[in-house]
Every structure is written in structure tokens, then in C-alpha cells.
Amino acid sequence: MQDHVTPRRVVILGGGFAGLFAARALRRSPVAVTVVDRRAHHLFQPLLYQCASGILSEGQIAQPLRGVLRRHHNVRCVLAEATDVDAGARLVHARRPGGGIVQLPYDDLIVAVGMRQSYFGHDEFAAHAPGMKTLDDALDIRRRIYRAFEMAETAANDRERQQWLTFALVGGGPTGVELAGQIREIAGHTLDREFQQIDSANARVLLFEGSDAVLGAFGPRLAHRAVRTLRHLGVELHLGTMVTDIDAHGLTVQDHDGRTTRFGARTVLWTAGVEAPPIAGALARATGAKQDRAGRILVEPDLTVPGHPEIRVTGDVMSLNRLPGLAEVAMQSGAYAGRSVRHVVEGRTKAPKPFKYVDLGSAAYIARGRAVVKAGPLHLSGLSGWLAWLFIHLAFLTGFRSRLGAVLSWSVAFATSSRRERAFILSDTDAPAGREPAPKAPPPPP
């Protein structure tokens, strides 16, 4: 082991799965680790939709980064947003919430900043159709879902009532599918018999997907099962459709043949795409690294940036062999990057083996007792899929207390259909009365 007077400085950008697993791999190394994140919490993103739907509380899926890393004595956390990298001087510039700039010198840099929601150039959609990447997003969606039923209950007329009772999801990946299932469950079970003017069970849930399958990444067999389960739950699937417009009262979609249709819906949720945050572009400019279309950084097989063996990119923002943006990939690549730094610190000269992703499977929860799980040769759906889903998520939920709390919340939610976390805040400027715009071109849907 090398003898350092000042320990080697490792800066990790991002406290998600990749950043956390990198820090963990360095736990026993004589290095000084700095984890930089613009949030003070580590988010268990795979369960974010359960926070949005009121099953889990914020604290159950978001744990303070400092708490998670409390026993890592070589780690310090900095609450700031990385804005630039000076690859020559080996310096990260980061902005504190207060506006000040922090400069963080590094010997090794591990980039694990993740991806953010993309509206494919239609940023104006964001105001009407929130994404689902942050805790803020989840609470916004929770508020929109439960508010919609309240607004429907006191709606001035049938047309408005119908719009409040229609929920549109854009994107047929796991998040879109999971949210669609959750909203149908809330409408049919959670809110059962709570309203007098409306029957919440009549709420329409529309799922729009550009390709011809939902959960395409799970393979045709499970994708087919997912379609059947969603239809059984009452979700209306619109495959092969592109959203061309969204406003406060609905959205317009176009099918493969160019036909447009307008759907009235006061709640539109967007899970259709992701893009790299600005720091990825800054890193590319600083190092000459290439980015893919969504802005991911192309890396070498050892996850380093070409020409910069001291910079490693991990997790969702890493582009390597078209690996998907899954928690599993983030954990494994983060741990790999941490181990690589450890090997350098320990003075090993042999080049590390290339990063190899071991696919432990993917899972999507559709509704109570129904999930699809793909694990190697194993394809599970229905109840067996759901049990596998339960096991996988319990195994990975960070921290014992979260795990216990989640089991309890799930037990109650699954046994009684009720959801504890339904409180939402209505601001005075909420749900403006604004008139519905004149339909742009297409006639209303049948």
C-alpha cells in the first residue's frame, strides 16, 4: 500500500446508487472521498412511484446522505450542484444552494450524476405534465392525483368532471406502467365509497406509448403479459402514438398514419424520456469525451473517459454497450469504479478487467399481487412475479429501518387497499380556473 502524507482525493458527483456504491467500495481505502449532490438525500428511485401514489412516505424512500454514509469515516458530503469540470487543473466547480461557488480538487473523479426527465425539445409540456425523477416530482404527482378526484367531486359540469376523472400517462416503460396500475388501484379501491357526486372507479387511465409494446425491455413474452394485466385493470392502452401537444385540459396524440386525436385530461404525467444534466455536457467539453443522443458520456470498457484515466463515469449517465438505465447497472458500475480507484491506491499496476454487467433481472410492479419479473432465464408474472418483486426490493432497500417500515406500509396497503400518505397541499394559486383553449384542430375523441 502506498504511503500518503495527504490522502488521495476522490470526488464523487452524485449520491444515487452509483455514487453510493462507489463510496462504499472505497470505505476501507486511505483516500479522502467527497460526495457532491444537490440534494441532501439518497433516493430509492425504483419505489418513487409508491411515494407518488401514497403508499410510502418521503422518509421511507429518501434517506439523508449523511446518515447513510455516517460510518464511512473517509467520506464527507457537500450539498452543491456540480456546474463545471476543469480537467487540466483537476478541479470541480459546484454551486451551493446559497449561490456561492465551491471548488473541489480531485485526484480521481467519479461521475454519477444520473439523468433527468426529457420532453424531447417540448419543455413547455413540463408545466402540464410533470416527470417522475425526483422526490419533488413524486409529491407533485401525489397532489395532482388526489386533487383530481376532489375537483371532479365539485366540478361545475359533466365535461369538466370527465376531464378531472381522466388520467393520461405518456411513456410505457416501467414508471409509466407502474403509475397507471397505481392510479387504477386508487380509483377502484383506495377511494371506494368516499365520494358522493362521482364514482371514483369510473376514472379513465390512458397510457400512451410511441412503440408497439409496453415494457419493451422485458422481452415480448412479459410485455404481452403486462398488456393483458393492464387491460384487465382497466387501463386504456394507446400504443404507437406520439404526443404532439399538451395543455391544462388535455393532450393531442398522433398515430403512425399521421391521424391526430385529442383527449381531455386534467392530469397528464410524463415518463417518456431522459436526458443528461448540463454537467455531462461540461465534462464532455472539458475532456473531449463524446456524448450519445441523450447526452450520456461514452466511456472506455473500464468506465474511464478516453484520455483521462482519472475520470470515471458510472450509472445512468454512462454510455457503454447500450446498457439500460437501471438501478442494478448503477450499483454495479459505481462499485466497479470505486474498486478501480482502490486498486490504483493500492499500487496495482495490472490493467483492470473491463466492466461486465451481470443482469440480475428486472421487475415492474403493476398492481396489488401482480408484477412482471425477468431474471436470466426466469420470466415471472402474476403472483409469483409479485413475490419476486417484493423480495428484490426488500433486499435492496437501504437501511434496516426503511425496510421494516416499508414492509409495514405494504402490509397495510395490500391488506386494506388504503394508503396512509394521502395528504397534499393546495396552494392558493392551485388549479387555476383558466378557460379551456379552443380545440386546435382535431375533433374530440369518441
Added chain:
Amino acid sequence: MQDHVTPRRVVILGGGFAGLFAARALRRSPVAVTVVDRRAHHLFQPLLYQCASGILSEGQIAQPLRGVLRRHHNVRCVLAEATDVDAGARLVHARRPGGGIVQLPYDDLIVAVGMRQSYFGHDEFAAHAPGMKTLDDALDIRRRIYRAFEMAETAANDRERQQWLTFALVGGGPTGVELAGQIREIAGHTLDREFQQIDSANARVLLFEGSDAVLGAFGPRLAHRAVRTLRHLGVELHLGTMVTDIDAHGLTVQDHDGRTTRFGARTVLWTAGVEAPPIAGALARATGAKQDRAGRILVEPDLTVPGHPEIRVTGDVMSLNRLPGLAEVAMQSGAYAGRSVRHVVEGRTKAPKPFKYVDLGSAAYIARGRAVVKAGPLHLSGLSGWLAWLFIHLAFLTGFRSRLGAVLSWSVAFATSSRRERAFILSDTDAPAGREPAPKAPPPPP
């Protein structure tokens, strides 16, 4: 029992303790009850500070009103804010979140709208010193408390660091005392060993109170005990002081002798006063009822408004015999009003007995294992007070699931000093860097 073709219409304004207990008292009466609230949830206000401090989640202290009243088949809930009363036409005007107006005719009106935070004419303080009356307030305070330590950790200089590590509470009632104890606990225990640049245990907590005692309503003996406990916890008490100015960096206070002192503090929380919401003034204008200085409606001994036997005022917004604004008073007066309506419906002609408040005691939780409780001749403090506090709050927590969840959260929080609900959201416009204003007059504190 009278025979109604259309049932008697009872409109209850407010879904707090008073409104809920009124609705419960009418549960088996042949009446049509409408509960109007501008929030969709019933808030367990006595535990709001535990939500603010990260022990309990929103769902544990806020339950959907519809859920709570689900089995009350003669009740419907309307999410709207009452704006006016037409006492002649017996009509309530309420504004929906969307902006539309709902008109609600009544045969009996029960007003239970509660009180809101008052800044005694200094509404400009609100931006720097949030109150603690709503769920929104509690989440804002949670964010401010935990953010302050993060900001201190990366502060640019000692002066800024010290300001972030200083918390000022204005108001020495139960809420102020409870929050002061919570912040000292967070600083000394919850955040222990999580920071590198600061020692969170050094955080200063200042409590400002205009009178010469904290918890004055508990009587001199317990007030004295509370002072001792707070001092033991490291809370700096400033009794007999009035706050004259608050800005983003601190506050200025004046003592009995007119001397002013400035304290640097980036977190100021306001629990000093309450005032009636605008609907109380509208009711007074509509009925000729008198209001006290804070806007409470003066009522007859049977809680009716003079000259309007069909309008009853209950809870915090009721002014009768200087009864304090406590959950207990709200529950008992709400239940009394509900029963009075029931008696009218049942055709009883005898005038009801005047409302009599039975003081079951008051309790304030100061810190782990320390509370003061006053129950009739019983005065408890320390551990015995805390056990009594625990019992009282469990007995009244609405709904079995909340109770179970709270017990678990408390067990974990009390056993380990940790708090689960610490996630907070930092918006981009958060904690503006804005320069500190030049001191207005007084020299900095010693």
C-alpha cells in the same frame, strides 16, 4: 322524532377537531351534513411540531377527511374555502380551489374554522419567519431546520456559519417550547457525527417570549419546571422581550426598558400569535355578532351567535369565558354543537344546558423523556409527565393505523435519536445569497 321529507341540512365549516366532533355527534341523526374545508385532510395539530422535526410523516398526522368520515353516511365533504355567509337566506358561499363558487344552503350552521397565525400587523415577518399552523408550515419548517445545518457546513465564513447555526423561536407557548426542544435534540443527537466542518451540537436555540414565563397557561409551578428543562437542554431563554424586526439574517428585539438587541439567525420560527380567518369577519358582519381583539366570535353560553339560534361557533374561533385555543376545547365544543342540533332535530323543546368545558388537562412535550402535564390537581413533569403525554396523545390520535405507526416512529426516534422523515426539497431559488442588510440601529449582540 320529526318527519322530514328532505332532511335538515347542517353545514359544518372546518374539518379540524371541532368540525369532526360535531359531525360525529350527528352521526345517527336524520340530517344531511356537509363538511366544508379548504384542505382535504384532518390535521392532528398537537403533533404538527413532530412532523416539522422529522419524527412523523405527513400521513401520520394528516388523514383524508373523506377517509375519517367514510362511515358517516349522512356526511359529504366539500373541498372549498368558505368566503361569506348570507344569514338571511341561510346560505354559505365557498370558493373551490379551481376558482368557482359553491353555494351551500343550511338549516343549521356550525362554524369551526379555527385560527391562523398572526404577526400582529407585521405581515412582512412571514417571509422570514414561518408560522406553525398548517401541514405546509410544518414541511417548510422541516426544510429550514435541516437545510440550516447543510448551509452551515459549507458556509463561506464564520459569521455566516454562526448565523446558520442559530435558531430563533418567537413565542413561548407549547408550540414554541416544543420546537425549541426538538431543535436542540436534532442538533445534539440526531445529527451527531454527520458533519465534518461544524459541530451540530453547538447550534444555539434562542426562545423569545413577551411575557415573563414560558407555558404561562400551565401555571407557575410547571412553567418554572419548563424553564429549568429548557435551560438544561441548552435553550437560551429571552423572557420579557418583543420582536421589532425580522429579516433573512436575524431579528431585533426590545426588552421592557426599551433597549434593543440584534441577534444573527438564519432560521426564525414564529409561534407568537393567532388571528381569526376572514370568514369570521364575514360572519360577524352578516349576523351582527361581536369579535374579540383576535377576531374570535363572541357566543352565547349555548355557543349560538346572538339572535341566530341556527348558527353555532365552536373551537379556537369561538370566544367564550376566555377558554384557551386547545384541542380539548375544540373537541368538546364541537361535540356540544352537534348534540344541540341533534336535540333540535329530535324535537326537544327544553333549552339546552350551557356549554361547560371540562378541563382534562394540558400537556407539552419538551424533549425525549421530558414533558409537563397539568390535569386537574395533577402536575407532572419529567419522565412521569412524558409518560402521561404519551398516553394522552395515543388515546386521541385519530384512527388505529396512525396510532400504530406513531408508536413505531416514536419507539425508533426515542430509542435511537434518529428521525426518519428528514428529506427536504431544495428549490433552485432557495436560500438566496442576498447580502446581509446594514444593521438598522442596534449594535450586534455580545
